[in-house]
Amino acid sequence: xxxxxxxxxxxxxxxxxxxxxxxxxxxxxxxxxxxxxxxxxxxxxxxxxxxxxxxxxxxxxxxxxxxxxxxxxxxxxxxxxxxxxxxxxxxxxxxxxxxxxxxxxxxxxxxxxxxxxxxxxxxxxxxxxxxxxxxxxxxxxxxxxxxxxxxxxxxxxxxxxxxxxxxxxxxxxxxxxxxxxxxxxxxxxxxxxxxxxx
Amino acid sequence: xxxxxxxxxxxxxxxxxxxxxxxxxxxxxxxxxxxxxxxxxxxxxxxxxxxxxxxxxxxxxxxxxxxxxxxxxxxxxxxxxxxxxxxxxxxxxxxxxxxxxxxxxxxxxxxxxx
Numbered sequence: 475x476x477x478x479x480x481x482x483x484x485x486x487x488x489x490x491x492x493x494x495x496x497x498x499x500x501x502x503x504x505x506x507x508x509x510x511x512x513x514x515x516x517x518x519x520x521x522x523x524x525x526x527x528x529x530x531x532x533x534x535x536x537x538x539x540x541x542x543x544x545x546x547x548x549x550x551x552x553x554x555x556x557x558x559x560x561x562x563x564x565x566x567x568x569x570x571x572x573x574x575x576x577x578x579x580x581x582x583x584x585x586x587x588x589x590x591x592x593x594x595x596x597x598x599x600x601x602x603x604x605x606x607x608x609x610x611x612x613x614x615x616x617x618x619x620x621x622x623x624x625x626x627x628x629x630x631x632x633x634x635x636x637x638x639x640x641x642x643x644x645x646x647x648x649x650x651x652x653x654x655x656x657x658x659x660x661x662x663x664x665x666x667x668x669x670x671x672x
Numbered sequence: 673x674x675x676x677x678x679x680x681x682x683x684x685x686x687x688x689x690x691x692x693x694x695x696x697x698x699x700x701x702x703x704x705x706x707x708x709x710x711x712x713x714x715x716x717x718x719x720x721x722x723x724x725x726x727x728x729x730x731x732x733x734x735x736x737x738x739x740x741x742x743x744x745x746x747x748x749x750x751x752x753x754x755x756x757x758x759x760x761x762x763x764x765x766x767x768x769x770x771x772x773x774x775x776x777x778x779x780x781x782x783x784x785x786x
Contacts, residue, residue: 547686547689547693548689550693550694550697550709551697553712609705611692611693611697612696613696614692614693614696
């Protein structure tokens with residue numbers, strides 16, 4: 475059965491609204507993230523764009539507070555105190571199997587980004603907060619999580635239940651840029667056409 | 673001068689890990705992130721100091737830590753304000769050090785007078 479225009483518009487609006495309202499959360503309560511929620515978040519990563527269906531990323535879930543503490547110690551970019559982490563790892567074995575050239579093939583980085591984005595949007599849809607971290611010591615995280623040399627930590631998604639804490643902003647602070655300022659139409663330098671009725 | 677320890681061994685290891693990891697990531701992050709890592713390290717140090725502080729500087733330390741935590745994140749959305757704060761922050765610490773030294777010297781004098 476084909477969806478009506480109204481149904482698709484409503485679904486698209488829901489998706490866009492979830493994306494629009496998602497924010498980086500840097501303050502969490504002590505409440506743990508449930509396994510059911512973690513499974514949903516991982517499921518969203520499974521459905522992310524993956525170049526050539528190669529799936530050279532692996533996901534490592536960490537909930538043990540002692541292990542989180544160790545990871546945080548070697549991750550200056552982890553400003554929050556999350557109750558769960560999902561670490562995206564590059565599997566070098568799988569990459570070799572698939573003849574992926576790590577460091578030269580940018581698609582591997584794109585795949586990490588798409589999985590991360592899906593997970594953070596899903597976390598938000600579930601009422602959870604998430605915060606990305608890429609500023610960490612690769613060797614430090616590998617050591618604290620006992621990773622074999624064939625699994626490279628690329629990205630850490632910090633998760634938890636958001637604690638109410640207003641962000642201090644100043645006037646003139648950068649906000650989300652309008653789509654027109656990010657987009658050319660057909661040719662570089664040519665702006666987007668004006669929206670009909672706008 | 674007070675020579676009381678204000679950082680526990682656990683806290684020192686955490687700070688060590690933070691500084692070493694920051695040095696590594698400074699090799700690929702934008703240069704101003706390095707200033708942020710140092711400010712963040714200062715905040716972590718102040719957090720430890722506040723747990724153990726006993727030299728009459730708690731109020732200043734608390735207020736300065738609050739200011740650092742509030743303004744360090746300006747690096748992400750208000751870079752002018754952030755760099756302005758960086759230029760002022762050293763002066764604030766310098767002033768606090770001077771006052772702390774004056775207090776310590778006054779205490780030492782009063783002890784000697786007894």
